[in-house]
Amino acid sequence: MSVSLVKPSLAELRLLIGATSQTPRPRQPFSLYPAGFFLGSFVELSGSQRTEFAALFLKENPQLSVAWIEETISINPYALKQKGVCVESILFIEGKKDILWSLNQVLSSGCFQVVVAENSGFNEKDFRRFQLLSEKTLNHFFLLSPSPSTSWVPHLQLHVRKSDTQWDIETRRMRGLG
């Protein structure tokens, strides 16, 4: 009597364990990144025009409530207004030495649809926490880093530059739904 091994397909195995099907999440449109950013995305922005890139995303999506967190506030709201951003819907937070705590509170609160933060030397563990929180509360989390981190955690790492009016957007890393 011969025994024949039946190799089930991945879809069949998924069904056996009751795994949910991976449905694409809704994406927020953005002219500079036509694929858009999906809800709950963690996007790391680096490059010389990273803040302007984030500001343009806010300009194109004025209906979103925004939290802008920095260790010491250096963002200029007046310049944001000049870029066409609806500044009235932005809550600015100066985290000082408690920036990590502030960021955790803001991300876990679910009160904001967009959270923009400056990278203040966060480590891998912090990144992982930000990713889980932003996925849980379905908000866009933009981390502005002077140089791209080596972490695998962000869904998307974009390096943005601008020469006169020409944008140069380079995707350094993309993970998952990206």
Place this chain on the structure above:
Amino acid sequence: MGYRNSAYAGAGVKVVCICLPKHGDARSLAEIFYQATPQIQLRHNEAVFLEISKCQHLYSAATFLKRVQVTLNRIGLTARIGMAEDIPTALAMTLHPVAEKKFLPIDCLPCYCDPLGQYPEHTPLISKAIHVLRSLRIYTIKDFLDIPAGEITLRFGPSLLLAHQRLQGEHPLIWNIFEPRQIVQEDHEFDLTYPPRDLEPVYFILRPLLEKIFLRLRGKGRRMRQFKIILQQEYATQKTPQSYEVHIAIPLPFVSLKTIFQITKEKLDASVQKKPLEHAIVQLSLVVTEDGPYMTSQKDIFDQKKEETSESFFHLVSRLATKLGPESVFFAHLKESYLPEKNWLRATDKCHPDIQSTAVPERPLRLFKKPLPISIQSCHFSYNRKTYEIREWRHPEVLLSNWWEIAGGERIYTKLITHNGDQFWVFKNRDVYYLHGVFE
């Protein structure tokens, strides 16, 4: 200014009397009901009288009594409540509850002689007179009123004549203006036999105290913006003072008491963890240091999720402001000004901008609090331990700043573009270059 209640007697005047237990704070309670009526009278710390006849269009007497009961439950106070047409009768009916005024016992005569407790020296004479009345088998007010008024002074003294007249609706009391206290503070002294050494017993007391402060301020149409908690320790040491103070900030309106309590608890826990208490706590005090207008909002029964979101938003902002300081959590209020450091302000509340479109040239997205002096030598400058090579100088702009400030006077701004594509905003002032922002 005041009015005589006799003018309103028989015209539906309603006076509610709240008799407090011993050591009650009648003034605080009166402040809580200040929003219901400004006509308030106090009998030391024993009773509060509220004249509610003018509020009949807002709520009925029965509803008001229920509201009073609910409010007293919220602040954890047990009190007796009564209602009548005038102050003495309201007091008498509260102390001796009977169906009708005429069935009141003669023991309530002090309520008519001195309802506000202004003449304690008359009390022995009144007690003596009541004793005599009893010996004459006069037990109720009905019997007392049968005595002709002309005989009362001779037999029982002028105090009982006053009571007799008040029972017949004469000699009404004047309602004085009630003024709430400016400083809103609540204290609780712990049992000195077993003073608490940790925060758990403090939280049990804190909740009703917060509730009381919240209601007192609401009575005045105000709300807390900042308050401090003072934990009085048993002894002071050389290192630490006797008072342990914790400051709480509630910058946004519509924060529920539950949220305020949670924030307070978190802050207290964090403070004590950082700087532990050294001795037992003998007293807990709550002092409001800053208040703001109380804004009422209609409950949105069609969009409850929106309300929940707003509540969680206010909760978050309050928590952040308490931890980081009220200045660190803000909305930007934009102003039109040529000076880059003066065209926005930190505001605690959302505000619509004064400006819609701007005539000011482009400003950098990153602006430093203080301009950093830099040296530019042969098209090179250093910033943040990096050297940049200048490719282009663009958009010169001359601004005049206040001469007494850092880098005051004339500032010649220029946009520097480096070979890497970085753009900096630099100005020259008295032959010194300053880096003021980055077009990031």
